[in-house]
Amino acid sequence: MESQLKSVGKRVPKVDAREKVTGRAIYIHDLKLPGMLYGKILYSKYPHARILNIDTSKAEKLPGVRAVITGFNTPEIRIGFMKDQPVLKKDKVRQYRDEVAAVAAIDPDIAEEALDLIKVDYEPLPGLFDPEEAVKEDAILIHEYDAKGKPLKNNILKLPWRLIAGDVEQAKKESDFIVEDSFRVTWVTHCCMGTSGCIALFDLDNNLTIYSITQIPFLAQNDFNAALKAMGLKGKNTRVINTVIGGGFGSKLDTHVYEYIAILLAYRTRKPVKILFTREEEFFAQPPRQPAIIKISQGCKKDGNLTFREVDMLLDNGAYTSWGATTPSVMMVPISSLYKVPNIKYTARSVYTNNIYAQAMRGYGNPQATFAVESSMDILAEAAGIDPMEFRLINVNLPGEITPQNFKVTTCGLKECIESVGEGLNWKDAKKNKKKKRGVGMSSLIHVGGGARVYKSDGHGMIMKVDDFGKISVITGAVEIGQGSETVISQVAAEVLGVFPEDIQIIKGDTSICPWDVGTHASRQAFVSCNAAIMVANKIKKEILDIAGKYFNVDPENLDIKNRVIYLKDEPENSEKQMPLDKLLRRAHFSKHGTMIMAETFYDPPNEMLNQEFKGNLSCTYAYGTTGVEVEVDTETGHVEIKKYFAAHDVGRALNPMLLEGQIYGAAVMGTGYALTEQLILKQGKVMNDNFLDYKILTAKDKIPIVPILVETIDELGPLGAKGIGEPACVPTAPAIANAIHDAIGVRIKDLPITPEKILKALKEKEKKG
Amino acid sequence: MKKFDYLKPTSLDEVFSLMEKFGSNAKLIAGGTDVMVLLKRKRIFPDVLISLRSVPNMAYIKDEKDKIRIGSMTTHRELETSTVIKEKLTALYDAVINLGSVQIRNVATIGGNIANAAPSADTACPLLVLDASCLLISSKGEREVELKDFFIAPGETVMKQDEILKEFIIPKPSKLSGSAYWKLSRRKAMDLPILGVAISLAMNEDKSIKKARIGLGVAAPTPIRAFKAEEFLTGKFLTDEVLAEAGNIASKEASPRDSIRGEAWYRREMIRVLTKRVATISFKRANIV
Amino acid sequence: MKKVISFKLNGEDVEAEVEPHWSLLHLLRETFELTGAKEGCGKGECGACTVIVDGKAINSCLFPVMEVEGCEVTTIEGLATLNGNLHPIQESFVANGAVQCGFCTPGMIMSAKALLDENKNPSEDDIRTAIAGNLCRCTGYVQIIEAIKKASERREP
Structure with missing residues (x-):
């Protein structure tokens, strides 16, 4: 098969690249509709307060203003995973970014001016910003009632996460070495270069069209239809149309308040209403990744075999829930299944605070959990006197294993990943001939590699149709957020159909045209959409060859397509038994009883939903990888320089190595930011660094010498063997760097980001202790 | 807006x-x-x-006999690509190459950087240690103010409402002198300094220090000189002990504060570390054999 | 308070009625409907709005529109020819995987163009310096730097 692949495995340029390099691609920023109004949102002045009164009269009188809405003059729409958030707040504000009013005006400046004219009277309430305070029984309540109006007794979310496998207490007794530590991770944010925005409009029948940048158009349709119902428009439908999206990284897995506000304003004004975030809003009104306090204990035998892993986590959910409230389910993946650990206990609580509410971000909890697990792995290895790489190899996951969470490991290249990273770093030599202030460290990862059943369906629908010219339209529910799903779909479809990727046109981004897909999340898009493409392309191919068989009077089994030509397999050179694909298609179409060739499929991978014990084969295959770094630490300034960076990933098969490496490079830099420089700084609930000067994503000058290593394990269920890669590469970076810093200077930083200040403080403490 | x-x-x-x-x-x-x-x-x-962009003759770098004059409208990019700056005012060169981005440096002017009087202004420390003066002019005439006397508070200078900053006058560094600037920041570009330290040293033939200047940015409400540390260094030889003590003195002269960009204790500590490092670079640049 | 300015835009002499408080970016996007330059932050911190003015890469979001008078402005729309032939830098971005979500891409390419116009044979460090003001969240910059390097090699005689 390998040598026969024509399109798959090649460094095919992204199909949308030409539009993007010429500035022709239309993002939400670039889209204008006739008569369009501009919406702006008024946010709370307090992190926690009662709203006494909202006076919008002056704003309404400002020329150019078309509507001013508040919670008092609009129907209540409740959103969020636990439906705990009203779109416009009227009783209380629970965070600084709470939306209390909104304006639609003929231009954005007028809309903003109008916001200044809205007067809101508040009665400030004490705020809760520390999750450890918020969990206390006597803490003030952030939500007095749940979505159904039932009184709440405390701030702990009614989402008790608890995974038990084996017997941790017994395992502790049988362990030769046990370590116990506490780690902290803080808020970081997606920083999509394109800020958030949408345009909402209603037709005369009150059906909604929304131009959106969502990663989950069909779940969004579902959410927005619920909103229509709440607005008294039961039975009306939503059409979600994607523009080109300026970055995702999980930030668009939820529907967001601003979208509902645009809908309310559009309904009120009967005009298209656009809301577009400024960069400041993007920082303070777009939910970031969850912070957590993670207690972890692990044990092993003298021979290095892990005996147990016990993790207890406290997550700062912020004021409302998003889908991100379910990240502990994915945190379980590394906690239960990274390396062979027979006994597992994991508990997690999520609490409401008056901080900005959080959502998922690339890795869906995995980066937080893996930081604790892999830091702890090094600590335990040291306690047991075993080299950290050796320690990982002793406990490495292998094909055929069933993990404590009941994951069925099929293909698994973790051993190769660890070994190739070790080789890249000259691990043994680096450990033996240790240079001053230099150190090496590594961390591995496991992530879902074949989708994840977090929703009723993990499916992907696809329609394929072939025209008279041999060109193929693929109509897909996949959302392109920069990762290149359209390109790999084209490659795979071309491969199956014996045509070229440029013969394939991808039609996407419209819920009224495209078949259902659960969304671009969980590193699943290439896996599910390419599997669907193979299924549907095979149907098309069979139809084509059946027709060709009749025409040539041969068994269709003996025919194939190559380079857009149908030919006889036994006599590939026989030009009498060849026909260009387009010619055959026209013949089929325009003959008597003509036929058009099209096909559809719905591929739902054999993934299981976690059961009540949070066990089950969440994904039909798992992605593995190892990141290894060498760092140099300036012990006077605390600055860390990354000298080497190897990222080995079990990718199943590299459908397009160029795009795959792009995912690894980008994730590695994002992961390094998480480790060293990025932090959304909150003081009493307020975001203090709402700009790129103070929220420090890395620049091109901050060189990280990333070397990607692709380990191909050719997964049986993957499309031509491929697994997911979107999230994995950012997961192991932070612990790898933390481990390398420890190797270099003997101090362990247990909270992110690892700032120079923290390093110096730790060095001083170490000095004090002698 | x-x-x-x-x-x-x-x-x-x-x-x-x-x-x-x-x-x-x-x-x-x-x-x-x-x-x-x-x-x-x-x-x-x-x-x-x-x-001020359409006013002629405001952007220039004049290499005169014993002075270098820099017009206030000179952009950072123009400074960056000038051999005069690169060879003779090395501390200033260190500062301009790391300010913002190329896009910013293409338009941002040295006059703007100073007149804004931000404690973090990257060119301030180098100009301070190069003994720069500001030429201020108004309809009534002109006056020269030494940069060390120029800043009053964040965003506030001695400039009067009717004055504009016309040029910087920098005495040409003597032989056996060298200067350097170190911007301590999280990122290698697009960043403000957590702390900036500039030092210029003029040396005697015997490798003792004839004249020392230390400029500190983000170490006080305005860019400052560490006069006591300068005085301490004068006449001394650059030993580890001397450098360490100079750093200690400079650190005590500073009054850094906690901000989201850095903690006061860290800034104070870094003054010690960087004084040592920057002085060593300046000494090397003085090229004493 | 409208005023009229004239300048050269992508090789053509143009005139426009502007409000003095506009930025060049606003003029390009709203008046000329050239939406290739993006507003990523509006404060000169991300580079998505980069265009070339008189041969220099600048942040058009901070460039006062009144200063455009008499200038020569090149935007991403001025690079490819009308029949779709891409500029060598654009081609190299396509071929080397330098584009993901694409939002930073036009600005990135304009910074690269300003660099290569000035320096035919830039080192990796020169390239990193030239695009340090163009933030990208998707690519980690690696393939962008490679694309610029390869474009420069191609332009060598």
Whole structure:
């Protein structure tokens, strides 16, 4: 098969690249509709307060203003995973970014001016910003009632996460070495270069069209239809149309308040209403990744075999829930299944605070959990006197294993990943001939590699149709957020159909045209959409060859397509038994009883939903990888320089190595930011660094010498063997760097980001202790 | 953002008359990379911007016999690509190559960087240790103010409402002297300094220090000189002990504060570390054999 | 308070009625409907709005529109020819995987163009310096730097 692949495995340029390099691609920023109004949102002045009164009269009188809405003059729409958030707040504000009013005006400046004219009277309430305070029984309540109006007794979310496998207490007794530590991770944010925005409009029948940048158009349709119902428009439908999206990284897995506000304003004004975030809003009104306090204990035998892993986590959910409230389910993946650990206990609580509410971000909890697990792995290895790489190899996951969470490991290249990273770093030599202030460290990862059943369906629908010219339209529910799903779909479809990727046109981004897909999340898009493409392309191919068989009077089994030509397999050179694909298609179409060739499929991978014990084969295959770094630490300034960076990933098969490496490079830099420089700084609930000067994503000058290593394990269920890669590469970076810093200077930083200040403080403490 | 008018006078006389006409309702704009941000962030609300870009002869680097003159409208990019700056005012070169981005350096001017009087202004420390003076002019005449006396508070200088900053006058560094600037920041570009340290050293033939200048940025409400540390260094040889003590003294002279960009204790500590390092680089650049 | 300015835009002499408080970016996007330059932050911190003015890469979001008078402005729309032939830098971005979400891409390419116009044979460090003011969240910059390097090699005689 390998040598026969024509399109798959090649460094095919992204199909949308030409539009993007010429500035022709239309993002939400670039889209204008006739008569369009501009919406702006008024946010709370307090992190926690009662709203006494909202006076919008002056704003309404400002020329150019078309509507001013508040919670008092609009129907209540409740959103969020636990439906705990009203779109416009009227009783209380629970965070600084709470939306209390909104304006639609003929231009954005007028809309903003109008916001200044809205007067809101508040009665400030004490705020809760520390999750450890918020969990206390006597803490003030952030939500007095749940979505159904039932009184709440405390701030702990009614989402008790608890995974038990084996017997941790017994395992502790049988362990030769046990370590116990506490780690902290803080808020970081997606920083999509394109800020958030949408345009909402209603037709005369009150059906909604929304131009959106969502990663989950069909779940969004579902959410927005619920909103229509709440607005008294039961039975009306939503059409979600994607523009080109300026970055995702999980930030668009939820529907967001601003979208509902645009809908309310559009309904009120009967005009298209656009809301577009400024960069400041993007920082303070777009939910970031969850912070957590993670207690972890692990044990092993003298021979290095892990005996147990016990993790207890406290997550700062912020004021409302998003889908991100379910990240502990994915945190379980590394906690239960990274390396062979027979006994597992994991508990997690999520609490409401008056901080900005959080959502998922690339890795869906995995980066937080893996930081604790892999830091702890090094600590335990040291306690047991075993080299950290050796320690990982002793406990490495292998094909055929069933993990404590009941994951069925099929293909698994973790051993190769660890070994190739070790080789890249000259691990043994680096450990033996240790240079001053230099150190090496590594961390591995496991992530879902074949989708994840977090929703009723993990499916992907696809329609394929072939025209008279041999060109193929693929109509897909996949959302392109920069990762290149359209390109790999084209490659795979071309491969199956014996045509070229440029013969394939991808039609996407419209819920009224495209078949259902659960969304671009969980590193699943290439896996599910390419599997669907193979299924549907095979149907098309069979139809084509059946027709060709009749025409040539041969068994269709003996025919194939190559380079857009149908030919006889036994006599590939026989030009009498060849026909260009387009010619055959026209013949089929325009003959008597003509036929058009099209096909559809719905591929739902054999993934299981976690059961009540949070066990089950969440994904039909798992992605593995190892990141290894060498760092140099300036012990006077605390600055860390990354000298080497190897990222080995079990990718199943590299459908397009160029795009795959792009995912690894980008994730590695994002992961390094998480480790060293990025932090959304909150003081009493307020975001203090709402700009790129103070929220420090890395620049091109901050060189990280990333070397990607692709380990191909050719997964049986993957499309031509491929697994997911979107999230994995950012997961192991932070612990790898933390481990390398420890190797270099003997101090362990247990909270992110690892700032120079923290390093110096730790060095001083170490000095004090002698 | 508030609407404003934008005026483009073509002579200094015209600038002065506009300044007089609009008074405090006007704001001068040079490259605009700071002023435009202040406007967008709604920190200032002028009715009129008076641009200096169309005034001729405001951007230059003049290499005279014993002075180097830099016009206030000279952009950072022009400084960066000038061999005079690269070879003779090395501390300033260190500062301009790491300021913002190429896009910013292409328009941001040295006059703007100083006149804004941010404690973090990257060019301030180098100019301080190079003994720069500011030439201020108004319709009434001109005066020279040493940069060490120029800053009053964050965003505040000795400039009067009717004055503009015309040029920087920098004595040409003597033989056996060297200068350097170290910007401590999280990222290698697009960043403000957590701390900036500039040092210039003029050496005697015997490798003792003839004259020392230490400039500190983000170490106090304005860019400052560490006079006591300078005095301590004068006449000394650059040993580890001397450098360490100079760092200690400089650190005590500073009054850094906690901010989201860095903690005060860390800044204080880094003054010690960087004084040592920057002095060593300056010494090397003095090229004493 | 409208005023009229004239300048050269992508090789053509143009005139426009502007409000003095506009930025060049606003003029390009709203008046000329050239939406290739993006507003990523509006404060000169991300580089998505980069265009070339008189041969220099600048942040058009901070460039006062009144200063455009008499200038020569090149935007991403001025690079490819009308029949779709891409500029060598654009081609190299396509071929080397330098584009993901694409939002930073036009600005990135304009910074690269300003660099290569000035320096035909830039080192990796020169390239990193030239695009340090163009933030990208998707690519980690690696393939962008490679694309610029390869474009420069191609332009060598």
